[in-house]
Amino acid sequence: xxxxxxxxxxxxxxxxxxxxxxxxxxxxxxxxxxxxxxxxxxxxxxxxxxxxxxxxxxxxxxxxxxxxxxxxxxxxxxxxxxxxxxxxxxxxxxxxxxxxxxxxxxxxxxxxxxxxxxxxxxxxxxxxxxxxxxxxxxxxxxxxxxxxxxxxxxxxxxxxxxxxxxxxxxxxxxxxxxxxxxxxxxxxxxxxxxxxxxxxxxxxxxxxxxxxxxxxxxxxxxxxxxxxxxxxxxxxxxxxxxxxxxxxxxxxxxxxxxxxxxxxxxxxxxxxxxxxxxxxxxxxxxxxxxxxxxxxxxxxxxxxxxxxxxxxxxxxxxxxxxxxxxxxxxxxxxxxxxxxxxxxxxxxxxxxxxxxxxx
Ligand SMILES: Nc1ncnc2c1ncn2[C@@H]1O[C@H](COP(=O)(O)OP(=O)(O)OP(=O)(O)O)[C@@H](O)[C@H]1O
Ligand SMILES: [Mg+2]
Numbered sequence: 001x002x003x004x005x006x007x008x009x010x011x012x013x014x015x016x017x018x019x020x021x022x023x024x025x026x027x028x029x030x031x032x033x034x035x036x037x038x039x040x041x042x043x044x045x046x047x048x049x050x051x052x053x054x055x056x057x058x059x060x061x062x063x064x065x066x067x068x069x070x071x072x073x074x075x076x077x078x079x080x081x082x083x084x085x086x087x088x089x090x091x092x093x094x095x096x097x098x099x100x101x102x103x104x105x106x107x108x109x110x111x112x113x114x115x116x117x118x119x120x121x122x123x124x125x126x127x128x129x130x131x132x133x134x135x136x137x138x139x140x141x142x143x144x145x146x147x148x149x150x151x152x153x154x155x156x157x158x159x160x161x162x163x164x165x166x167x168x169x170x171x172x173x174x175x176x177x178x179x180x181x182x183x184x185x186x187x188x189x190x191x192x193x194x195x196x197x198x199x200x201x202x203x204x205x206x207x208x209x210x211x212x213x214x215x216x217x218x219x220x221x222x223x224x225x226x227x228x229x230x231x232x233x234x235x236x237x238x239x240x241x242x243x244x245x246x247x248x249x250x251x252x253x254x255x256x257x258x259x260x261x262x263x264x265x266x267x268x269x270x271x272x273x274x275x276x277x278x279x280x281x282x283x284x285x286x287x288x289x290x291x292x293x294x295x296x297x298x299x300x301x302x303x304x305x306x307x308x309x310x311x312x313x314x315x316x317x318x319x320x321x322x323x324x325x326x327x328x329x330x331x332x333x334x335x336x337x338x339x340x341x342x343x344x345x346x347x348x349x350x351x352x353x354x355x356x357x358x359x
Contacts, residue, residue: 025050029138029356031174032346033129033145034184035165037109037205038227038305041343042132051347053340054132056091059105060124061098063087081127083120090128104243111224112148112206113161126168133172140175142353144346147178149208149220152280156224175355182210183217184345189301189335191348197298198327200277201342202306204228207277211285211327213292219285223277227306230269237265254310270309275319285326297330303341307334 025046032043041055063069063080065087073080078093089097098105108114108121108128115121133143147162162178169176179187185199185208195215201208204227211219227249234245238261248262258267285291302312316332335341350356 027052027137028351029141030347030350030353031133031141031143032184032343032348032350033133033143033169034181034340034342034346035109035146036203036342037107037112038203039339040128040132041340042129043340043343043347045347045351051344053343055339056128056132057095057105058109058125058128059094059098059107060088060090060120061094061101061103061105063089063097063101083123088120088124090124091131110205111154111156111228112151112203112208112222112226113156113158114164122164122168125165126172129168130172133174136173138357140173140355142177142350142356143169143174144177144179144184144350144353145169146181146184146342146346148206148222149180149182149210151206151222151224152284154224177349177353179346179349180210180217180220181208181222181342182220183212184342184349185301185303185335186210186212186215186217186345187348188341188345189303190299193299196294198281198300198329199345200300200302200304200307202226202302202304202338204305207273207304207306209277209281211281211291213294218290218292219281219288221280221284223280225273225276226304230266230273230306233269234262234265238262249309252310255315256311266309270312271315271319274312274315278316278319278323278325282323282326294327297328299331299333300329301333301335303335303338305339307338 027044027046034041036058038058039055040058041053043051043053045051069087078089080087080089094105106118108118108125145165148158150158166176181201182199185201186195190197196213199210206222206224206226208222210217231242231245235242249266253263253266255267255270258264313332313334
């Protein structure tokens, strides 16, 4: 397959931009990229320190090529590429089309890593990332991209995943550097605490945990349980489709007050997930050698889409109250903007990197 499958572009659709009013200024070199199972996000900043975030669903869909479908996409103002004789729509519009066709989107990543099941994953990721990052502003511009920590409960090779994205970003003209996803949360949210504390990214495919001491990760790991795990389990016990469980969950459930049978099931699995995560941190912290001492209590910060559910922090506090946690905790809180935290943290790392040329 060719490197760049973009043969035929339809009309342009820009990625979702979170603060469009701050767009188009001269930008500082150094970019952050959150490589997520569900969403890809980029972060850049201008010389006034304004951060500009762009996001796209990490998904695509292919459609038979004929006059009708081509006209439909043009009318909808949706950008497509032609790949293996099919029209391929990537990112957010793939979701709208999946609804119209009553189909599932195809996903380049699964459980936090490049999907072994999806043969077209690589060219699609390259297109999506190219569109989010744009061209490097200077030769070999530094980009920090998030990667999962070693998983504790499934057998996956992070080295391969890391290498794939490194290669892809290099081909786009960047100087890529990987950074642990949980560490990004620490960089984004714990700047006032000397980057000391616990950062947890609660994603779709996985949870990424990082216990950091003065900027350095002392303990980091990932688990294969995230939002998708909740959806799969809720779907199984209620006999509904996983996509239906996702929709109910995202519509606004409050774990302190589940109102229906569906919401109760979501509550059960959320509590189980939080308990499991805290217990794993405890187990690993206690059994690892050379763990730092935390003389002062530290903050525990949560980010990622799965932390957005109502009552999430209350449940964490409840579960922490039931156990002897080995690290003294001062505050348990959710990032102000949990969706963009990883991208912003990666940008903090990129901005501080000495390989960035002065401009
Ligand atoms: N309001 C909400 N309430 C609960 N869950 C939500 C909400 N909004 C999004 N989610 C869930 O958040 C998850 C996606 O989060 P996020 O974008 O942080 O993941 P990701 O970074 O792409 O994945 P990963 O880090 O696992 O690779 C999905 O499981 C989605 O269902
Ligand atoms: Mg993530």
